[in-house]
Amino acid sequence: MEFLISIWEMLPVTVQILMKIVALVLPLMLGVAYLTLAERKVIGYMQVRVGPNRVGFKGILQPIADALKLLMKEIVIPNPANRYLFIIAPVMSIMPALAAWAVIPFDEGMVIANINAGLLYVLALTSLGVYGVIIAGWASNSKYALLGALRSAAQVVSYEIAMGFALVGVILAAGSLNLTDIVQGQSGSALHWYWLPLLPLFVIYFIAGVAETNRAPFDIAEGESEIVAGFHVDYSGMAFAIFFLAEYANMILISALAALMFLGGWLSPFQGTPLESVFSFVPPFMWLLAKTSFFLFCFLWFRATFPRYRYDQIMRLGWKVFIPITIFWLLVVAFCVVNKMPIWFDGKGA
């Protein structure tokens, strides 16, 4: 072990960073692959089917087979399309979905870039994602793609406002933009986590997250029954797969952020109770994974349960319901913070 550590310290800093990034991205991509399988399985069982069960034991190799199939498919670039923008669009959509993970902490100190503007960086990068959508829709030069991109872009920016206000609430409560500080501000017990004082913001954050990723019931941008697939209708093979990866990586990102900001990240849910020592053998990042998985399951659950919203309903929910509630609750939280209200804002929890 000490030998390995001495080798690690001999490596140049850039190589160390690269190895950390690989150690993050590879499991993430595996997670994305198996999230697609989980989605088909979960929705299958919710609809009393079995889902994919042919490739490998009970369908366990299905994502690998899908990836190989997409890799061997032709990448069609339609004649009317703007070739360069058409190629750039998938890159523009996967880049922010991956790069935002640089500031996500998995445990105390287990983070690639521990910057003090963490949450601002996350907000900036998730905002960039909309460029991928709108460039793809415009560059395809196809009516379905353009309509899908417009709808998607308008929806994403509308919900980004509600999401941003929810983030401001978290920053108010924690007094920091650094995600590690935000998690540590929640230590104490499960009641100290921010889901309780910020409950409306928590609910709105997660719903806005579902809308941001264009998932059901907000999947009007894809709307299979009216505009076939939305902005990526003209994409095929690996170019389409990149959009797919980005969407799922974004889902995992939103879930991980919700777990970090509202459910105490890697903190044990039994902190401060007699059960704490019983579960002390669980490594902290397992708690984060468990909480993230819970949110991911909700994504799938929503898709199996809710019918699709109409476009005017989506815009009304975003602008006329979420924004007034978030502004109001922001003032409530600010008032509590200024008056150092126990048990969350008296500074003793941190």
Added chain:
Amino acid sequence: MLENYLPILIFLIVAISFGIVPMLAGYLLGPSKPSEEKLSAYECGFETFDDSRMRVDIRYYLVAILFIIFDLEIAFLFPWAVVLQEIGIMGFWSMFVFLFILVVGFIYEWKKGALEWE
């Protein structure tokens, strides 16, 4: 201070290459048999009626403009939220006035019908 951002720079490069490399691999491994029909824009099997660079609904622009205003508010609230614990009650009331003016504008937009989609 700035060296904290080196991992982010490297991560951005890795993330971009993560978009490019699979597409290159797909381009090299996949077949390439273009035909005129295959390369036409997808329109459910119909011939393309007219150009797709068409006029779009004005409300999309309206949403974009409103978004810019509100997104700037959020960017403005971020530093205030970080230091509120230090600046105390004075900071709270200053931002209250600011948010009040913002809400007046928001109500005006609402009454004018800028948020309607029917």
